[in-house]
Amino acid sequence: MPTAFTNGEHPPEHREASMAEADKGGDGDGGVATHDLKSLLAADGRDFLVRNNGDQVNISSLDGKIVGLYFSASWCGPCHRFTPKLVEVYNELSSKGGKFEVVFISSDEDEDSFSTYFSNMPWLAIPFSDSQTRDNLSDLFDVVGIPCLVILDENGRILTNKGVSIVKDYGSEAYPFTPERMEKMKEEEEYARENQTLQRVLVSSSRDFVISNNGNKVPVAELEGKIVGLYFSISSFGSRREFTLQLAEMYKKLQEKGESFEVVLISLDDDKSSYDQGFSAMPWLAVPFKDRIIDRLVRYFELETVPTLVIIGSDGKTLHANAAELVEEYGIDAYPFSPEKLGRLSKKRRQRWKHKLWSHYLFLGRKIMSLGRTVSRCLSRSS
Numbered sequence: 281m282p283t284a285f286t287n288g289e290h291p292p293e294h295r296e297a298s299m300a301e302a303d304k305g306g307d308g309d310g311g312v313a314t315h316d317l318k319s320l321l322a323a324d325g326r327d328f329l330v331r332n333n334g335d336q337v338n339i340s341s342l343d344g345k346i347v348g349l350y351f352s353a354s355w356c357g358p359c360h361r362f363t364p365k366l367v368e369v370y371n372e373l374s375s376k377g378g379k380f381e382v383v384f385i386s387s388d389e390d391e392d393s394f395s396t397y398f399s400n401m402p403w404l405a406i407p408f409s410d411s412q413t414r415d416n417l418s419d420l421f422d423v424v425g426i427p428c429l430v431i432l433d434e435n436g437r438i439l440t441n442k443g444v445s446i447v448k449d450y451g452s453e454a455y456p457f458t459p460e461r462m463e464k465m466k467e468e469e470e471y472a473r474e475n476q477t478l479q480r481v482l483v484s485s486s487r488d489f490v491i492s493n494n495g496n497k498v499p500v501a502e503l504e505g506k507i508v509g510l511y512f513s514i515s516s517f518g519s520r521r522e523f524t525l526q527l528a529e530m531y532k533k534l535q536e537k538g539e540s541f542e543v544v545l546i547s548l549d550d551d552k553s554s555y556d557q558g559f560s561a562m563p564w565l566a567v568p569f570k571d572r573i574i575d576r577l578v579r580y581f582e583l584e585t586v587p588t589l590v591i592i593g594s595d596g597k598t599l600h601a602n603a604a605e606l607v608e609e610y611g612i613d614a615y616p617f618s619p620e621k622l623g624r625l626s627k628k629r630r631q632r633w634k635h636k637l638w639s640h641y642l643f644l645g646r647k648i649m650s651l652g653r654t655v656s657r658c659l660s661r662s663s
Contacts, residue, residue: 315436317342320420321383321406323413329383329404332395337404344434345379346456348443351418351428353387354397359427361550362444363401365451366429368572370402372452379434380455385414387426431457448575469580477596478504481580482544484573490544490565498565506540507616509603510590512583514548515558523587523604528563530612535563540594541615546577548586591617 318339321329328336350366352359366382373380382403388394394408406414417423421430421441429443439457440446446454450465472480482490482500489497511527513520527543534541545566549555555569567574577583581590581601589607591600599617600606606614610625 313438315432315438317347317432317436320417320436321413323410326407326410330407331404332398332401342381342383345381346434346439347432348380348382349385349417349421349430349432350382350403351385351387351421351423351426351430352397353426354393355388356426362427362448364570365575366447367400367402369447369452373455374402376452378452378455385417387414387418433458449579450576451572473580476598478508478592479596481510481577481592481596482567482573484571487568487571491568492565493559493562503542503544503565504596505594506542507594507599508592509541509543510546510577510581510592511543511564512546512548512578512581512586512588512590513558514586515554516549517586520558520587523608524562526611527589527607530607530615531563533612534615539615546574548574548578593618 318327321339321342327340328338330336348366352363354360370380370382382401384398384401384403384405386394386398386405386408388397388408391408398405406417421428423430427444428441429447430441431439431443431446433439433456439459440462443457446457446462454461454465479488479500482503488501489499490503491497509527513524531541531543543562543564545559545562545564547555547559547566547569549558549569552569559566581588581598585602587604588602589600589604590598591603593599600622603614603617606617606622606625614621614625
């Protein structure tokens with residue numbers, strides 16, 4: 281049974297090449313294997329896949345399509361978090377006429393669990409009753425962790441076994457998932473990084489605004505020229521509440537002083553009610569719940585912890601990768617987070633430490649002198 285990894289991806293040592301090597305039908309010279317979908321997905325007496333309403337769909341309907349083999353299970357937490365993202369991408373590509381299909385290959389152990397989980401999926405599946413084919417596919421593609429999305433091109437050639445991370449990072453924009461498309465995506469991302477603007481950071485193809493907690497839409501263009509803090513947060517994290525209060529205090533003071541400072545919440549919540557409850561107590565703006573750019577921003581800013589407060593300068597460039605500790609230590613004094621301001625704060629901190637160190641030395645010196653006089657008196661009396 282495949283293992284569910286907390287990050288939803290394969291272990292680092294699992295490489296795409298291992299899948300090609302696992303295919304005895306490969307070309308034998310190290311090239312990437314090509315699979316015939318009918319022989320791959322069919323079984324004796326079965327040439328069809330199923331939909332969640334019970335309809336049977338002939339495997340030949342996949343001809344000429346890019347196919348994602350989705351290894352997943354109802355008992356897998358990371359799978360439950362990833363499946364809605366894949367559904368979003370699938371529906372978007374379908375609405376645009378994309379030739380993309382997904383086949384669910386379940387690791388569930390009972391049919392009720394399979395059926396309940398599959399009921400939320402708009403794509404096809406290997407019938408639960410065909411455990412032999414499901415096991416064979418897991419072995420063939422060396423699936424050791426789920427969720428796993430293996431993507432094959434129109435000719436059955438393996439494009440990638442890292443479909444989960446690709447879909448999470450790039451969404452439907454990664455289609456058709458070819459190496460050339462992925463290279464282009466990376467080049468575009470690098471260009472955006474080198475030519476960063478607030479618009480490029482916060483705007484998507486379907487949205488050019490952020491929202492307030494009363495539902496108003498605020499165009500991102502209105503934030504240009506301001507210093508903007510991107511606040512990455514998860515409502516369930518205990519440390520988030522304390523930091524939010526500190527940030528809110530600083531935000532209120534800066535607003536009262538008329539400073540051009542704004543905060544935009546980038547919520548990593550999975551639950552809408554948690555998002556709504558957390559955002560309702562915040563005085564600033566936010567990216568909508570589960571917005572398509574959130575995963576991209578997590579990768580773009582190389583997020584490692586929460587809370588994280590990325591500071592974007594008035595020119596749209598990143599001033600500080602994480603100013604959360606600065607807010608905690610200095611509060612409003614850290615504003616505007618410029619290198620010059622932070623340099624002065626660092627200098628003051630060093631001066632404070634020097635003062636504390638000298639005070640400590642003087643205290644120890646007085647103690648030593650007092651001890652010396654006491655020892656001297658004792659020696660005088662004994663003599």
